[in-house]
Amino acid sequence: MSKAIKYHKSHTFKDLDGVKHTFVTQLYQVGVYGILDNNPALQGSFEPSAIVSMEKKMLRLEKDGIILDFSVGMPIKVTDESGFWEEVLD
Numbered sequence: 001m002s003k004a005i006k007y008h009k010s011h012t013f014k015d016l017d018g019v020k021h022t023f024v025t026q027l028y029q030v031g032v033y034g035i036l037d038n039n040p041a042l043q044g045s046f047e048p049s050a051i052v053s054m055e056k057k058m059l060r061l062e063k064d065g066i067i068l069d070f071s072v073g074m075p076i077k078v079t080d081e082s083g084f085w086e087e088v089l090d
Helices: 048-063
Strands: 005-008 010-014 020-028 031-036 043-046 068-072 075-079
Touching: 005 048, 010 048, 031 048, 043 048, 048 068
Parallel strands: none
Antiparallel strands: 005 075, 010 020, 010 068, 020 031, 031 043
């Protein structure tokens, strides 16, 4: 049985120049699509666990003062128990 993974659908932060950045995700059966600042050059496919790792890293960067005002959007819980990624509805 696969373990469910919880991450957030969107993330925002400010860089040290005060510029706000947004990372938005969309779940697909083959992985998570993510795009930074709605820029096609900054998009890709990710495993849900990579999103969780990124969230932890962003929290460390905020704690270290490298980024500011990190926040997350709605949480989502997913599993690949069926062989494809799908949302787990409680």
